[in-house]
Every structure is written in structure tokens, then in C-alpha cells.
Amino acid sequence: MHPTIRVLPRIAAALRAHKPVVALESSVLAQGLPIPQNREAAGRMVGAVERGGAVAAITAVVAGTPAVGLEGDELERFLMRDGVRKVSARDLPFAMAKGLDGATTVAASLALASAAGIEVFATGGIGGVHRDAPFDESADLAELAHTPMIVVCTGAKSILDLPATLERLETLGVPVLGYRTDELPGFFTAGTGLGLEYRANDAAEIAAMFRAHRALGRTQSLLVVQPPPAEFALDRAAVESAVDEAQSEARRDGIRGAAVTPYLLAAVTRLTGGSSLDANLALLEQNAALAAEIATMCCERARS
Ligand code: PSU
Ligand code: MN
Numbered sequence: 118m119h120p121t122i123r124v125l126p127r128i129a130a131a132l133r134a135h136k137p138v139v140a141l142e143s144s145v146l147a148q149g150l151p152i153p154q155n156r157e158a159a160g161r162m163v164g165a166v167e168r169g170g171a172v173a174a175i176t177a178v179v180a181g182t183p184a185v186g187l188e189g190d191e192l193e194r195f196l197m198r199d200g201v202r203k204v205s206a207r208d209l210p211f212a213m214a215k216g217l218d219g220a221t222t223v224a225a226s227l228a229l230a231s232a233a234g235i236e237v238f239a240t241g242g243i244g245g246v247h248r249d250a251p252f253d254e255s256a257d258l259a260e261l262a263h264t265p266m267i268v269v270c271t272g273a274k275s276i277l278d279l280p281a282t283l284e285r286l287e288t289l290g291v292p293v294l295g296y297r298t299d300e301l302p303g304f305f306t307a308g309t310g311l312g313l314e315y316r317a318n319d320a321a322e323i324a325a326m327f328r329a330h331r332a333l334g335r336t337q338s339l340l341v342v343q344p345p346p347a348e349f350a351l352d353r354a355a356v357e358s359a360v361d362e363a364q365s366e367a368r369r370d371g372i373r374g375a376a377v378t379p380y381l382l383a384a385v386t387r388l389t390g391g392s393s394l395d396a397n398l399a400l401l402e403q404n405a406a407l408a409a410e411i412a413t414m415c416c417e418r419a420r421s
Contacts, residue, residue, distance in 0.1 A: 119232045125186030128174045132234050137171035137412035139405065140185070140230035140238040140266075146175075147198045147220030148379040149241070150397065151386065156196050158398050162239070162405040169409025174235060176226040178204055178212040178219035185233040195220055203375055205256045224260035227268070227338065236327075236415060237267045239408035241401045242274035242304045243340070244378060245282030248364060253377065254285065261338040262289035267327050267415070269296075269408040271400045272342045275304040275356050276363065276381040283311055286340065294326065296343035296407060305351040305389075305396050307344035317341070320407070324414035341411070346403055349396040351389065359388035 118124055124132070131138050141162055146155045159175070166173035174186045177195060187195065195201055195218070204212050204219030206228050212219035221229060223243050230238055244255025261268065273282045283301060286293055293301070294315045301311040317323045327339050344350070363384035372380045386393055 128186045131172040139166045139408045140235045142226035143177040143220040144222040161402040165405035171409040176229045181216035224256040227264040237412040239269045239404040245273035245277040266338045272302040302344040320410040320414045345400040349399040
């Protein structure tokens, strides 16, 4: 086990026994979703992982300690978010040295989960290239480029420049695999018109691709994207107009840096009403369930 990361005993035992473990991020809980839906999201994601026969591991920095797995009272603190910072990969040493509570983004979560020996991770949407500020690119992309992990998501968030994000993933050598789709999903929408080269129809195929990737010693993540559940998908034009409006509000308010993503997510939630929250919770649960299935496949193979 990693000398610096605190891995909860249940998770450590599962990893030692080559049982399926799925890592989950905490920034979506502490910054990405409003209270009280963040609590529902945590419950539904963990529930989906467990129903899938895997162990859920929420990553965070707990009072300066990088953690894989949270105790109940710790999760509570993150859900209530008092004094909880957003921690991306580069923020990890500061949060540790200053003893802070930090909710980890995809980037920071990949770093912690991978160091603990976990190979499968689920989230809603990854960060990427921002619209009208192409040099504002989430550290999620850089971390995906050098962390071997199967990352299950609904693509990148709708607030981003999706064609540019897809191009960057190509440049960085991150394979993007559509799960039962030939198109990059638009987070709240099934389609974006952006075609994907590769598709898998079941978890076993995904596990096989990751094995091939690792057999070559490749160190990138394998990004698995699946559309949101059909009954929750939103209308593309409605999402686009909400994102445009959110963008102009962010410009007006001079939002910069790490605050951009939480600001835009909150604005889009407000502008699209409850429907986007319902979609967000449903897709988080769906991604956690698929991740558990993939983790189980990877382990079956590893043990046989
Ligand atoms: N996607 C969501 N909600 C979120 C995020 C992504 O639907 O809250 C978070 C994730 O933690 C992601 C982060 O890693 O936003 C990206 O932030 P930034 O653009 O500052 O790297
Ligand atoms: Mn940024």
C-alpha cells in the first residue's frame, strides 16, 4: 500500500484480494452539485457500485491526508462543504501541507486512486477545453494523459468546447471508446454530432481493450463514454442556450481559474431548472454501475 495515502481497510482488503473497486471523485459532490442533491448523488453512485458487486472508494483530502475511501462523518463534512476546497492535481501538496479538507476533481482523484492501485473510476463529465478561452484547459486532460485508469463518464461537460476537447484527447494519446454509441455524448444530451472511432457493446470488450493498452505499457487512461439515460436526456438547443447564457454571466462577473467550472455548472443548473439535475444524478448512477461491471470483468480475468 502507498505510504502516504490513507486507504480504508475495506478497500485495501478488496485490492489485495483482486476484488473489484471503483474510485469516485468528491468535487462533483462538494462543488459540482447543489445541496441536497449532492447527498442523493453520493448515495446513488455508491449504491450502484455496490449493487454491481464492487467496493466504492470516494477520494478526497481529509484534513491534509490524501484519502481513498471516506468514513461516514467525513463524507458528511464534504456534503455540507464547510471550508472544503476544490483540489485539482496541482493543489494536492498544498492541501496536504496546510491540513485542508479538499474535494478532489477528476485530475486529483485519478492521481490518488491510481497511486492506491485502483484501475476503474467513474464520474459525470470530465473537464476539458473551455469555450472562448482555449488556453483554459482542465488539468483533467493532462492527468488522463499519464494515469492508466478506465474512466467511465458521459463525455466532457456541456459547458466546454467539445470538438476542441476531443482533439486534445487525441493529441494526448487518450483512447476514447463509445459504450453502445458511435458519437461523443453531450453530457445532458445523447449526441453531439462528433463521431467516435471506437465502440464497445459490453464490459468484457472494454476490459480487453484496457488489457491490450496496458500490455503495451501505455500509461494513458482509457476514456469510456456513454450517453445519459434516454428518459433523462435534455433537448440540445435548450442546453446550448443555457450554456451561452451561463458563459456571458461568467464574463460579466469576471470569473477566472478554478472558479469557472463550478460557476458555469451552477448557472446551467439554474437556467435549465430541475431537469438538468435529474439528468445529472441519473447519469452519475449509470456511470457508476457500468464502472462496477467493468471492474468486475477486469478482476475475473486477473484472478483466472
Ligand atoms: N463534471 C460535472 N460536475 C463537476 C465536475 C465535472 O458534471 O462538478 C468537476 C469535476 O471534478 C472535474 C472538474 O474534474 O469539475 C473540472 O474542473 P476544472 O475545469 O477546474 O479542471
Ligand atoms: Mn481551468
